[in-house]
Amino acid sequence: MSGALRLRPVLLVMALAACSPSGERAVPGGGRLAGAAAGWNVVLVTVDTQRADRLSGYGYQRRATSPRIDTLLLDSGVRFARAMSPRGATWPALASLLTGLYPTGHGVIRNGYGLPDGLPTLPLLLHDAGYQTGAFLNNMQSANHSGWDAFHYARGDDVRLVRQAHEWIRGLEPDRPFFLWTHLFGPHSPYHMAKLLDEIPGLDPDYDGPVKMGKVALDRILSEGIPLGEADLAQLDAYYDGAVLATDRHVGRLIDGLRTAPGADRTLFVYASDHGEALYEHHEYLYHACSAYQNVLQVPLSIVAPGLLEPGTVIDRVVELIDVLPTLLELLGLEAPAEQHGVSLVRLLERPDAGGTERPAFSEYDDTAIRTVMSGGWKLIVNPDAVDPVCVPGAPDFPFPIEPLELYDLTADPGETRNLAAERPDVVDELRALIAARFAGLSDRGREQDIPEDLRRELEALGYVAN
Numbered sequence: 281m282s283g284a285l286r287l288r289p290v291l292l293v294m295a296l297a298a299c300s301p302s303g304e305r306a307v308p309g310g311g312r313l314a315g316a317a318a319g320w321n322v323v324l325v326t327v328d329t330q331r332a333d334r335l336s337g338y339g340y341q342r343r344a345t346s347p348r349i350d351t352l353l354l355d356s357g358v359r360f361a362r363a364m365s366p367r368g369a370t371w372p373a374l375a376s377l378l379t380g381l382y383p384t385g386h387g388v389i390r391n392g393y394g395l396p397d398g399l400p401t402l403p404l405l406l407h408d409a410g411y412q413t414g415a416f417l418n419n420m421q422s423a424n425h426s427g428w429d430a431f432h433y434a435r436g437d438d439v440r441l442v443r444q445a446h447e448w449i450r451g452l453e454p455d456r457p458f459f460l461w462t463h464l465f466g467p468h469s470p471y472h473m474a475k476l477l478d479e480i481p482g483l484d485p486d487y488d489g490p491v492k493m494g495k496v497a498l499d500r501i502l503s504e505g506i507p508l509g510e511a512d513l514a515q516l517d518a519y520y521d522g523a524v525l526a527t528d529r530h531v532g533r534l535i536d537g538l539r540t541a542p543g544a545d546r547t548l549f550v551y552a553s554d555h556g557e558a559l560y561e562h563h564e565y566l567y568h569a570c571s572a573y574q575n576v577l578q579v580p581l582s583i584v585a586p587g588l589l590e591p592g593t594v595i596d597r598v599v600e601l602i603d604v605l606p607t608l609l610e611l612l613g614l615e616a617p618a619e620q621h622g623v624s625l626v627r628l629l630e631r632p633d634a635g636g637t638e639r640p641a642f643s644e645y646d647d648t649a650i651r652t653v654m655s656g657g658w659k660l661i662v663n664p665d666a667v668d669p670v671c672v673p674g675a676p677d678f679p680f681p682i683e684p685l686e687l688y689d690l691t692a693d694p695g696e697t698r699n700l701a702a703e704r705p706d707v708v709d710e711l712r713a714l715i716a717a718r719f720a721g722l723s724d725r726g727r728e729q730d731i732p733e734d735l736r737r738e739l740e741a742l743g744y745v746a747n
Protein backbone atom coordinates (compact mmCIF):
# COMPACT_ATOMS: atom_id res chain seq x y z
CA MET A 281 0.00 0.00 0.00
CA SER A 282 1.33 3.42 -0.86
CA GLY A 283 1.14 6.42 1.40
CA ALA A 284 0.45 6.61 5.09
CA LEU A 285 -3.27 6.04 4.90
CA ARG A 286 -5.11 2.87 5.69
CA LEU A 287 -8.60 3.90 6.66
CA ARG A 288 -11.21 1.57 8.03
CA PRO A 289 -14.56 2.32 6.37
CA VAL A 290 -16.44 2.41 9.65
CA LEU A 291 -14.33 5.34 10.74
CA LEU A 292 -15.41 7.36 7.75
CA VAL A 293 -18.84 7.52 9.32
CA MET A 294 -17.28 9.05 12.39
CA ALA A 295 -15.30 11.61 10.46
CA LEU A 296 -15.98 15.11 11.66
CA ALA A 297 -15.08 18.32 9.95
CA ALA A 298 -12.32 20.24 11.66
CA CYS A 299 -12.26 23.99 11.27
CA SER A 300 -9.24 26.12 10.56
CA PRO A 301 -8.64 29.25 12.62
CA SER A 302 -10.12 31.31 9.82
CA GLY A 303 -13.33 29.31 10.05
CA GLU A 304 -12.89 27.67 6.67
CA ARG A 305 -13.11 23.95 6.43
CA ALA A 306 -9.59 22.68 7.07
CA VAL A 307 -10.30 19.67 4.87
CA PRO A 308 -11.66 20.80 1.52
CA GLY A 309 -13.70 18.00 0.04
CA GLY A 310 -13.70 16.13 3.34
CA GLY A 311 -10.22 14.89 4.21
CA ARG A 312 -10.12 11.20 4.93
CA LEU A 313 -8.20 11.39 8.18
CA ALA A 314 -9.95 14.39 9.71
CA GLY A 315 -11.91 13.05 12.64
CA ALA A 316 -10.94 9.46 11.82
CA ALA A 317 -9.60 9.03 15.36
CA ALA A 318 -12.61 10.61 17.07
CA GLY A 319 -12.95 9.24 20.55
CA TRP A 320 -9.52 7.56 20.54
CA ASN A 321 -7.15 7.65 23.47
CA VAL A 322 -4.07 9.86 23.16
CA VAL A 323 -0.67 9.00 24.62
CA LEU A 324 2.00 11.69 24.35
CA VAL A 325 5.47 10.35 25.13
CA THR A 326 8.11 13.06 25.36
CA VAL A 327 11.73 12.38 26.24
CA ASP A 328 13.97 15.16 27.48
CA THR A 329 17.16 16.01 25.56
CA GLN A 330 16.77 13.28 22.94
CA ARG A 331 18.68 14.07 19.78
CA ALA A 332 17.01 12.67 16.67
CA ASP A 333 20.32 11.59 15.20
CA ARG A 334 21.20 9.43 18.21
CA LEU A 335 18.25 7.08 17.74
CA SER A 336 18.84 3.94 15.70
CA GLY A 337 15.49 4.54 14.02
CA TYR A 338 16.85 7.87 12.74
CA GLY A 339 19.92 6.22 11.27
CA TYR A 340 22.38 6.26 14.17
CA GLN A 341 24.83 3.42 13.72
CA ARG A 342 27.62 3.71 16.29
CA ARG A 343 25.62 1.58 18.71
CA ALA A 344 22.04 0.33 18.95
CA THR A 345 20.39 2.91 21.19
CA SER A 346 16.65 2.55 20.62
CA PRO A 347 15.42 -0.96 19.78
CA ARG A 348 12.10 -0.56 21.56
CA ILE A 349 11.37 3.02 20.52
CA ASP A 350 12.15 2.04 16.95
CA THR A 351 9.69 -0.86 17.02
CA LEU A 352 6.93 0.71 19.06
CA LEU A 353 6.98 4.36 18.04
CA LEU A 354 9.03 4.95 14.91
CA ASP A 355 8.53 1.91 12.65
CA SER A 356 4.93 1.30 13.67
CA GLY A 357 3.72 4.70 12.58
CA VAL A 358 4.69 7.80 10.65
CA ARG A 359 8.10 9.27 11.42
CA PHE A 360 8.99 12.85 10.56
CA ALA A 361 12.60 13.01 9.37
CA ARG A 362 13.02 16.74 9.97
CA ALA A 363 11.05 17.96 12.97
CA MET A 364 12.15 21.17 14.66
CA SER A 365 11.81 22.47 18.21
CA PRO A 366 11.04 26.16 18.74
CA ARG A 367 13.66 26.45 21.54
CA GLY A 368 16.47 24.37 22.96
CA ALA A 369 15.07 24.50 26.48
CA THR A 370 12.58 22.18 28.14
CA TRP A 371 9.73 24.28 29.42
CA PRO A 372 9.45 26.61 26.40
CA ALA A 373 9.52 23.65 24.00
CA LEU A 374 7.03 21.52 25.92
CA ALA A 375 4.66 24.46 26.35
CA SER A 376 4.79 24.88 22.57
CA LEU A 377 3.77 21.24 22.15
CA LEU A 378 0.83 21.77 24.50
CA THR A 379 -0.37 25.03 22.92
CA GLY A 380 0.69 25.06 19.26
CA LEU A 381 2.32 28.46 19.88
CA TYR A 382 5.89 29.71 19.76
CA PRO A 383 7.37 30.46 23.21
CA THR A 384 6.58 34.18 23.15
CA GLY A 385 3.01 33.22 22.20
CA HIS A 386 2.45 31.12 25.33
CA GLY A 387 4.81 33.11 27.54
CA VAL A 388 6.88 30.22 28.92
CA ILE A 389 10.09 31.67 27.52
CA ARG A 390 12.29 30.23 30.27
CA ASN A 391 12.33 27.15 32.46
CA GLY A 392 10.38 27.91 35.62
CA TYR A 393 7.82 30.16 33.95
CA GLY A 394 4.08 29.36 33.94
CA LEU A 395 1.38 29.26 31.29
CA PRO A 396 -1.14 32.14 31.31
CA ASP A 397 -4.48 31.38 32.99
CA GLY A 398 -7.08 30.13 30.55
CA LEU A 399 -4.79 29.73 27.53
CA PRO A 400 -6.14 26.77 25.52
CA THR A 401 -3.83 23.77 25.89
CA LEU A 402 -4.08 20.18 24.78
CA PRO A 403 -5.09 18.92 28.26
CA LEU A 404 -7.70 21.64 28.68
CA LEU A 405 -9.19 21.01 25.24
CA LEU A 406 -9.27 17.24 25.68
CA HIS A 407 -10.62 17.50 29.22
CA ASP A 408 -13.42 19.71 27.91
CA ALA A 409 -14.08 17.06 25.24
CA GLY A 410 -14.68 14.46 27.96
CA TYR A 411 -11.24 12.91 28.23
CA GLN A 412 -9.71 11.57 31.43
CA THR A 413 -6.39 13.39 31.62
CA GLY A 414 -3.17 12.45 33.41
CA ALA A 415 0.32 13.97 33.34
CA PHE A 416 3.38 12.14 34.67
CA LEU A 417 6.37 14.40 34.36
CA ASN A 418 10.04 14.50 35.14
CA ASN A 419 10.48 18.17 34.36
CA MET A 420 8.20 21.19 33.85
CA GLN A 421 6.64 20.26 37.16
CA SER A 422 5.15 23.62 38.04
CA ALA A 423 4.15 25.64 35.01
CA ASN A 424 0.62 26.66 36.06
CA HIS A 425 -0.70 23.54 34.36
CA SER A 426 -4.44 23.07 34.11
CA GLY A 427 -6.80 20.56 32.56
CA TRP A 428 -5.26 17.54 34.29
CA ASP A 429 -7.36 15.16 36.41
CA ALA A 430 -4.13 13.62 37.66
CA PHE A 431 -0.75 15.34 37.80
CA HIS A 432 2.40 13.71 39.14
CA TYR A 433 5.98 14.86 39.29
CA ALA A 434 8.38 11.93 39.72
CA ARG A 435 11.45 14.03 40.65
CA GLY A 436 13.61 12.82 37.81
CA ASP A 437 12.98 9.11 38.45
CA ASP A 438 11.74 7.52 35.22
CA VAL A 439 11.15 4.13 36.89
CA ARG A 440 8.77 5.77 39.33
CA LEU A 441 7.14 7.79 36.55
CA VAL A 442 6.30 4.67 34.53
CA ARG A 443 4.90 2.93 37.60
CA GLN A 444 2.70 5.92 38.46
CA ALA A 445 1.40 6.13 34.90
CA HIS A 446 0.50 2.43 34.93
CA GLU A 447 -1.31 2.80 38.25
CA TRP A 448 -3.35 5.68 36.85
CA ILE A 449 -4.24 3.72 33.73
CA ARG A 450 -5.54 0.82 35.83
CA GLY A 451 -7.97 3.12 37.65
CA LEU A 452 -9.55 4.71 34.58
CA GLU A 453 -13.22 4.57 33.69
CA PRO A 454 -13.52 2.19 30.73
CA ASP A 455 -16.16 4.14 28.86
CA ARG A 456 -14.32 7.45 28.45
CA PRO A 457 -11.14 8.04 26.43
CA PHE A 458 -7.97 9.13 28.17
CA PHE A 459 -5.11 11.49 27.44
CA LEU A 460 -1.85 10.42 29.03
CA TRP A 461 1.27 12.60 28.91
CA THR A 462 4.55 11.18 30.14
CA HIS A 463 7.71 13.28 30.06
CA LEU A 464 10.76 11.15 30.82
CA PHE A 465 13.98 12.75 31.99
CA GLY A 466 15.77 10.41 29.63
CA PRO A 467 19.19 11.42 28.30
CA HIS A 468 19.29 14.77 30.12
CA SER A 469 22.73 15.60 31.50
CA PRO A 470 24.49 14.43 33.57
CA TYR A 471 23.25 11.26 31.84
CA HIS A 472 22.43 9.44 35.08
CA MET A 473 19.92 7.14 33.37
CA ALA A 474 22.85 5.23 31.89
CA LYS A 475 23.55 3.92 35.41
CA LEU A 476 20.46 1.75 35.09
CA LEU A 477 22.20 -0.39 32.48
CA ASP A 478 24.23 -3.42 33.53
CA GLU A 479 26.85 -2.22 31.13
CA ILE A 480 27.17 0.97 29.09
CA PRO A 481 28.08 -0.11 25.56
CA GLY A 482 31.42 1.28 24.48
CA LEU A 483 32.36 2.80 27.83
CA ASP A 484 36.10 2.51 28.51
CA PRO A 485 36.48 1.14 32.07
CA ASP A 486 40.07 2.37 32.25
CA TYR A 487 39.27 5.94 31.20
CA ASP A 488 40.55 8.47 33.73
CA GLY A 489 39.88 11.81 32.04
CA PRO A 490 37.68 14.79 32.90
CA VAL A 491 34.40 13.40 31.49
CA LYS A 492 32.40 11.92 34.32
CA MET A 493 28.74 11.16 34.75
CA GLY A 494 28.16 14.01 37.18
CA LYS A 495 27.07 17.62 37.19
CA VAL A 496 30.18 18.95 38.93
CA ALA A 497 32.59 17.27 36.52
CA LEU A 498 30.66 18.38 33.43
CA ASP A 499 30.33 21.92 34.79
CA ARG A 500 34.08 22.08 35.28
CA ILE A 501 34.72 21.27 31.64
CA LEU A 502 32.78 24.41 30.73
CA SER A 503 33.81 26.75 33.53
CA GLU A 504 37.51 25.87 33.37
CA GLY A 505 37.64 25.40 29.60
CA ILE A 506 39.07 21.90 29.94
CA PRO A 507 39.84 20.73 26.40
CA LEU A 508 38.36 17.38 25.37
CA GLY A 509 40.20 14.99 23.08
CA GLU A 510 39.11 11.96 21.14
CA ALA A 511 39.05 9.58 24.11
CA ASP A 512 37.09 12.12 26.20
CA LEU A 513 34.49 12.60 23.48
CA ALA A 514 34.15 8.84 23.03
CA GLN A 515 33.42 8.57 26.75
CA LEU A 516 30.91 11.43 26.54
CA ASP A 517 29.18 9.71 23.63
CA ALA A 518 29.00 6.46 25.57
CA TYR A 519 27.36 8.18 28.55
CA TYR A 520 24.83 9.97 26.37
CA ASP A 521 24.05 6.90 24.29
CA GLY A 522 23.80 4.80 27.43
CA ALA A 523 21.22 7.21 28.81
CA VAL A 524 19.31 6.98 25.52
CA LEU A 525 19.34 3.17 25.67
CA ALA A 526 18.21 3.10 29.31
CA THR A 527 15.38 5.49 28.43
CA ASP A 528 14.44 3.26 25.52
CA ARG A 529 13.76 0.46 27.98
CA HIS A 530 11.56 2.71 30.13
CA VAL A 531 9.57 3.79 27.11
CA GLY A 532 9.18 0.13 26.14
CA ARG A 533 7.92 -0.79 29.63
CA LEU A 534 5.59 2.18 29.60
CA ILE A 535 3.93 1.10 26.37
CA ASP A 536 3.87 -2.59 27.34
CA GLY A 537 1.82 -1.60 30.37
CA LEU A 538 -0.72 0.25 28.24
CA ARG A 539 -1.73 -2.82 26.27
CA THR A 540 -4.49 -3.62 28.75
CA ALA A 541 -5.75 -0.02 28.97
CA PRO A 542 -9.37 0.63 28.01
CA GLY A 543 -9.62 0.97 24.22
CA ALA A 544 -5.96 0.09 23.77
CA ASP A 545 -6.43 -0.64 20.07
CA ARG A 546 -7.87 2.83 19.53
CA THR A 547 -4.94 4.82 20.86
CA LEU A 548 -2.95 7.55 19.11
CA PHE A 549 0.67 7.70 20.18
CA VAL A 550 2.82 10.77 19.68
CA TYR A 551 6.54 10.50 20.41
CA ALA A 552 8.84 13.53 20.52
CA SER A 553 11.61 15.18 22.44
CA ASP A 554 11.72 18.77 23.63
CA HIS A 555 15.19 19.48 22.20
CA GLY A 556 18.47 17.74 21.52
CA GLU A 557 21.88 18.04 23.15
CA ALA A 558 25.16 19.72 22.30
CA LEU A 559 28.03 17.29 22.65
CA TYR A 560 30.98 19.61 22.13
CA GLU A 561 30.32 20.34 18.45
CA HIS A 562 30.19 24.15 18.72
CA HIS A 563 32.19 26.43 21.00
CA GLU A 564 33.22 23.37 23.10
CA TYR A 565 29.74 23.43 24.61
CA LEU A 566 27.89 20.68 26.46
CA TYR A 567 24.19 20.72 27.41
CA HIS A 568 21.62 22.47 25.23
CA ALA A 569 20.10 25.82 26.20
CA CYS A 570 22.86 27.96 24.68
CA SER A 571 22.73 26.35 21.26
CA ALA A 572 20.67 27.46 18.31
CA TYR A 573 22.23 24.75 16.13
CA GLN A 574 20.59 21.68 14.68
CA ASN A 575 22.09 19.35 17.30
CA VAL A 576 19.67 20.98 19.73
CA LEU A 577 16.79 22.17 17.54
CA GLN A 578 16.21 19.01 15.48
CA VAL A 579 14.07 16.49 17.34
CA PRO A 580 12.46 13.11 16.76
CA LEU A 581 8.72 13.11 16.09
CA SER A 582 6.38 10.27 15.21
CA ILE A 583 2.67 9.53 15.24
CA VAL A 584 1.27 6.02 15.58
CA ALA A 585 -2.37 5.30 14.83
CA PRO A 586 -3.06 1.58 14.36
CA GLY A 587 -5.24 0.96 11.33
CA LEU A 588 -5.13 4.59 10.24
CA LEU A 589 -1.49 5.34 9.48
CA GLU A 590 0.71 3.06 7.46
CA PRO A 591 3.57 1.68 9.60
CA GLY A 592 7.06 2.54 8.48
CA THR A 593 6.15 5.74 6.66
CA VAL A 594 8.82 8.43 6.68
CA ILE A 595 7.88 12.01 5.88
CA ASP A 596 10.97 13.92 4.82
CA ARG A 597 9.58 17.41 5.22
CA VAL A 598 10.32 20.19 7.65
CA VAL A 599 7.69 20.24 10.41
CA GLU A 600 7.56 21.90 13.82
CA LEU A 601 6.58 20.78 17.31
CA ILE A 602 3.92 23.49 17.28
CA ASP A 603 2.19 21.46 14.54
CA VAL A 604 1.42 18.58 16.90
CA LEU A 605 -1.56 20.17 18.65
CA PRO A 606 -3.50 21.12 15.49
CA THR A 607 -2.66 17.73 13.95
CA LEU A 608 -3.95 15.77 16.93
CA LEU A 609 -7.09 17.86 17.18
CA GLU A 610 -7.88 17.34 13.51
CA LEU A 611 -7.36 13.58 13.77
CA LEU A 612 -9.65 13.54 16.81
CA GLY A 613 -12.27 15.66 15.06
CA LEU A 614 -11.95 18.49 17.58
CA GLU A 615 -11.79 22.17 16.80
CA ALA A 616 -8.43 23.90 17.13
CA PRO A 617 -8.15 27.11 19.16
CA ALA A 618 -8.48 30.29 17.11
CA GLU A 619 -4.90 31.31 17.88
CA GLN A 620 -2.47 28.81 16.38
CA HIS A 621 1.08 29.23 15.12
CA GLY A 622 1.37 25.63 13.94
CA VAL A 623 -0.59 23.93 11.19
CA SER A 624 -2.20 20.53 11.01
CA LEU A 625 -0.02 17.88 9.36
CA VAL A 626 -3.03 15.75 8.42
CA ARG A 627 -2.66 16.59 4.71
CA LEU A 628 0.93 15.28 4.89
CA LEU A 629 -0.23 12.17 6.73
CA GLU A 630 -2.76 11.50 4.01
CA ARG A 631 -0.34 12.08 1.16
CA PRO A 632 3.26 11.85 2.41
CA ASP A 633 4.66 12.09 -1.12
CA ALA A 634 2.38 14.85 -2.35
CA GLY A 635 5.18 17.37 -2.78
CA GLY A 636 4.41 21.07 -2.81
CA THR A 637 6.16 23.94 -1.13
CA GLU A 638 7.88 23.11 2.11
CA ARG A 639 7.11 25.34 5.06
CA PRO A 640 10.01 26.94 6.93
CA ALA A 641 10.62 26.22 10.62
CA PHE A 642 11.51 28.85 13.20
CA SER A 643 12.90 29.11 16.70
CA GLU A 644 13.16 31.78 19.37
CA TYR A 645 15.63 32.36 22.17
CA ASP A 646 14.32 33.48 25.56
CA ASP A 647 13.53 37.21 25.66
CA THR A 648 16.13 38.13 23.05
CA ALA A 649 15.60 38.99 19.39
CA ILE A 650 17.64 35.94 18.39
CA ARG A 651 15.69 33.85 15.89
CA THR A 652 16.44 30.99 13.56
CA VAL A 653 14.78 29.87 10.36
CA MET A 654 15.33 26.72 8.35
CA SER A 655 14.10 26.81 4.78
CA GLY A 656 15.05 25.32 1.44
CA GLY A 657 18.10 23.56 2.82
CA TRP A 658 19.39 26.78 4.44
CA LYS A 659 19.57 27.75 8.08
CA LEU A 660 19.83 31.34 9.24
CA ILE A 661 20.50 32.49 12.80
CA VAL A 662 19.95 36.19 13.44
CA ASN A 663 21.09 38.10 16.50
CA PRO A 664 20.17 41.66 15.48
CA ASP A 665 21.02 43.22 18.83
CA ALA A 666 24.34 41.35 18.97
CA VAL A 667 23.46 40.24 22.49
CA ASP A 668 25.66 37.84 24.38
CA PRO A 669 22.83 35.76 25.80
CA VAL A 670 22.78 34.58 29.38
CA CYS A 671 21.64 31.17 28.33
CA VAL A 672 22.61 29.27 31.45
CA PRO A 673 21.31 31.19 34.47
CA GLY A 674 23.12 30.15 37.59
CA ALA A 675 25.49 27.87 35.69
CA PRO A 676 29.17 28.24 34.89
CA ASP A 677 30.04 31.51 33.23
CA PHE A 678 30.44 30.26 29.72
CA PRO A 679 30.65 32.20 26.48
CA PHE A 680 28.47 31.04 23.62
CA PRO A 681 28.89 33.74 20.97
CA ILE A 682 26.11 34.09 18.44
CA GLU A 683 27.05 36.20 15.44
CA PRO A 684 24.62 38.87 14.21
CA LEU A 685 24.14 36.67 11.12
CA GLU A 686 25.02 33.00 10.69
CA LEU A 687 24.01 31.26 7.48
CA TYR A 688 24.57 27.57 6.84
CA ASP A 689 23.97 25.32 3.86
CA LEU A 690 22.51 22.32 5.68
CA THR A 691 22.83 20.06 2.64
CA ALA A 692 26.56 20.60 2.11
CA ASP A 693 27.37 21.40 5.73
CA PRO A 694 24.91 19.67 8.10
CA GLY A 695 27.23 20.33 11.05
CA GLU A 696 26.87 24.12 10.56
CA THR A 697 30.61 24.77 10.53
CA ARG A 698 30.97 27.33 7.70
CA ASN A 699 29.15 30.64 8.05
CA LEU A 700 28.16 31.77 4.54
CA ALA A 701 26.38 34.97 5.55
CA ALA A 702 28.96 37.24 3.94
CA GLU A 703 29.07 35.19 0.72
CA ARG A 704 25.32 34.85 0.22
CA PRO A 705 23.62 38.12 1.20
CA ASP A 706 20.80 37.22 -1.20
CA VAL A 707 19.90 34.14 0.83
CA VAL A 708 20.31 36.07 4.08
CA ASP A 709 17.85 38.72 2.89
CA GLU A 710 15.34 36.11 1.80
CA LEU A 711 15.47 34.25 5.11
CA ARG A 712 15.40 37.43 7.20
CA ALA A 713 12.22 38.38 5.39
CA LEU A 714 10.72 35.00 6.34
CA ILE A 715 11.52 35.66 10.01
CA ALA A 716 10.05 39.15 9.87
CA ALA A 717 6.89 37.89 8.20
CA ARG A 718 6.50 34.95 10.58
CA PHE A 719 6.75 36.88 13.83
CA ALA A 720 5.05 40.12 12.76
CA GLY A 721 1.77 40.54 14.58
CA LEU A 722 2.02 37.38 16.67
CA SER A 723 0.88 37.70 20.25
CA ASP A 724 3.72 38.20 22.70
CA ARG A 725 3.14 36.92 26.23
CA GLY A 726 6.85 36.54 26.90
CA ARG A 727 7.04 38.73 29.98
CA GLU A 728 9.47 38.38 32.87
CA GLN A 729 8.12 36.07 35.56
CA ASP A 730 9.35 35.36 39.06
CA ILE A 731 10.61 31.84 39.64
CA PRO A 732 9.95 30.85 43.27
CA GLU A 733 13.08 29.93 45.17
CA ASP A 734 11.83 26.43 46.02
CA LEU A 735 11.20 25.74 42.33
CA ARG A 736 14.64 27.05 41.46
CA ARG A 737 16.14 24.62 43.98
CA GLU A 738 14.04 21.76 42.56
CA LEU A 739 15.35 22.49 39.08
CA GLU A 740 18.89 22.40 40.38
CA ALA A 741 18.14 19.11 42.12
CA LEU A 742 17.04 17.69 38.78
CA GLY A 743 20.61 18.06 37.58
CA TYR A 744 20.19 21.40 35.92
CA VAL A 745 23.10 23.47 35.02
CA ALA A 746 21.63 24.54 31.77
CA ASN A 747 18.02 25.21 30.95
Ligand SMILES: [Zn+2]
Nearest residue numbers: 328329370554
Ligand atom coordinates in the same frame (compact mmCIF):
# COMPACT_ATOMS: atom_id res chain seq x y z
ZN1 LIG B 1 14.69 19.46 28.07
